[in-house]
Amino acid sequence: MPEKVTVSLIKADVGSIAGHSRPHPRMMEVASNVLAKGVKDGLLNDYYVTRCGDDIQLLMTHRKGENNKEVHELSWNAFMTAAGEAKKMHLYAAGQDLLSDAFSGNVRGQGPGAAEMEFEERPTEPMLVFMADKCGPSAYSLPVSKIFMDPFTTTGLVIDPRAHLGYDIEVVDVVDHKKVLMTSPAELYDILALLGDTTRYAVKRVIHRTLGIAAVISTEKLNILAGKYVGKDDPVMLVRCQSGLPAVGEVLQPFAFPQLVAGWMRGSHYGAWYPCGVDKSDPSYHDGPPRVCALGIQITNGKIQGAEPPGSKPGDHEPVDYFAGEEWDIVRNKAMEISIYMRGHGPFMPGIVSPEELEYTTRPEILKKLEPRMKPLD
Ligand code: F6R
Numbered sequence: 001m002p003e004k005v006t007v008s009l010i011k012a013d014v015g016s017i018a019g020h021s022r023p024h025p026r027m028m029e030v031a032s033n034v035l036a037k038g039v040k041d042g043l044l045n046d047y048y049v050t051r052c053g054d055d056i057q058l059l060m061t062h063r064k065g066e067n068n069k070e071v072h073e074l075s076w077n078a079f080m081t082a083a084g085e086a087k088k089m090h091l092y093a094a095g096q097d098l099l100s101d102a103f104s105g106n107v108r109g110q111g112p113g114a115a116e117m118e119f120e121e122r123p124t125e126p127m128l129v130f131m132a133d134k135c136g137p138s139a140y141s142l143p144v145s146k147i148f149m150d151p152f153t154t155t156g157l158v159i160d161p162r163a164h165l166g167y168d169i170e171v172v173d174v175v176d177h178k179k180v181l182m183t184s185p186a187e188l189y190d191i192l193a194l195l196g197d198t199t200r201y202a203v204k205r206v207i208h209r210t211l212g213i214a215a216v217i218s219t220e221k222l223n224i225l226a227g228k229y230v231g232k233d234d235p236v237m238l239v240r241c242q243s244g245l246p247a248v249g250e251v252l253q254p255f256a257f258p259q260l261v262a263g264w265m266r267g268s269h270y271g272a273w274y275p276c277g278v279d280k281s282d283p284s285y286h287d288g289p290p291r292v293c294a295l296g297i298q299i300t301n302g303k304i305q306g307a308e309p310p311g312s313k314p315g316d317h318e319p320v321d322y323f324a325g326e327e328w329d330i331v332r333n334k335a336m337e338i339s340i341y342m343r344g345h346g347p348f349m350p351g352i353v354s355p356e357e358l359e360y361t362t363r364p365e366i367l368k369k370l371e372p373r374m375k376p377l378d
């Protein structure tokens with residue numbers, strides 16, 4: 001049996017410059033140094049540190065499987081070290097997503113988000129790494145439904161015999177912490193009946209009947225974990241592509257529809273999802289609009305392969321930054337137009353999310369104050 005590879009993408013917001021914008025390069029550098037030590041010590045095969053908006057993203061490959069304590073601890077230490085730098089510079093929200101002082105075995109439940117997949121590497125293994133800022137995990141439900149369940153998006157479902165079998169979809173209830181494995185296309189309408197409720201359900205995994213794991217999404221619900229508002233989940237997704245799985249182009253296509261996602265300013269507004277390059281992921285309008293980046297890499301002999309020139313050092317990777325190109329300007333312009341329109345609602349729904357989803361509320365106090373003045377209807 002060939003040795004399996006694990007790809008772990010673990011992310012956290014541990015501080016940024018001038019509001020919730022971007023981490024300082026020094027924070028990225030110290031986080032990289034921690035992961036470089038992980039390679040030196042033989043724990044990791046490879047790593048790449050990047051960001052989406054204010055979130056630091058640790059992409060790692062190793063042979064230790066999902067939820068490995070040492071890999072999670074290394075990530076935790078990378079975030080703690082970056083948070084330390086942020087604190088020294090008095091950056092904004094330094095250490096925000098690190099909900100406890102000490103590591104307790106797994107980053108899940110402690111603030112950071114994680115998408116991890118273990119698989120047998122194919123002779124060539126193209127992968128897309130999605131990173132989102134200022135939104136929740138169910139933002140991916142619509143594109144994932146189109147990519148893996150909609151033959152009008154993924155022609156491969158119809159004409160590629162290897163893709164024709166369909167997929168199993170693991171749906172999670174992020175509020176009650178439950179999950180269910182469902183089958184597409186047999187249960188397509190049942191799956192959509194759940195996923196359509198983006199306040200509660202999200203896709204965790206997509207599994208191909210013979211090739212195994214196809215996609216995984218971080219679904220930690222940070223605000224509920226913390227019991228109070230500490231930021232949106234800003235979820236990540238890994239997708240294996242090609243040769244029986246959806247083609248890279250089929251995976252990217254749904255992002256040309258700038259769907260409304262919950263998050264944005266104060267985690268409490270609906271804004272149009274704005275696809276962009278990593279360097280353009282600063283939240284520039286009303287703390288947004290919510291961003292999504294897509295990086296293309298290969299997994300090669302358990303390591304990350306991009307377009308890096310010969311002689312590059314471990315950790316120096318040059319992925320394909322798929323949403324950076326001007327082809328996506330038309331989508332970005334539309335996303336801005338929709339977002340400006342949504343802002344026209346001010347504090348009225350559907351510009352803001354439903355009362356249960358609001359990250360801040362003053363309503364209980366207002367109602368208490370008004371209690372003596374409340375009269376029955378005539
Ligand atoms: C959204 C986000 C920001 C903040 C907003 C207020 O995820 O992080 O929109 O909610 O800037 O921030 P505080 O509460 O730190 O003043």
Ligand code: MG
Pocket residue numbers: 013020054093231
């Ligand atoms: Mg933030």
Ligand code: MG
Pocket residue numbers: 013053054055133134234
């Ligand atoms: Mg963020």
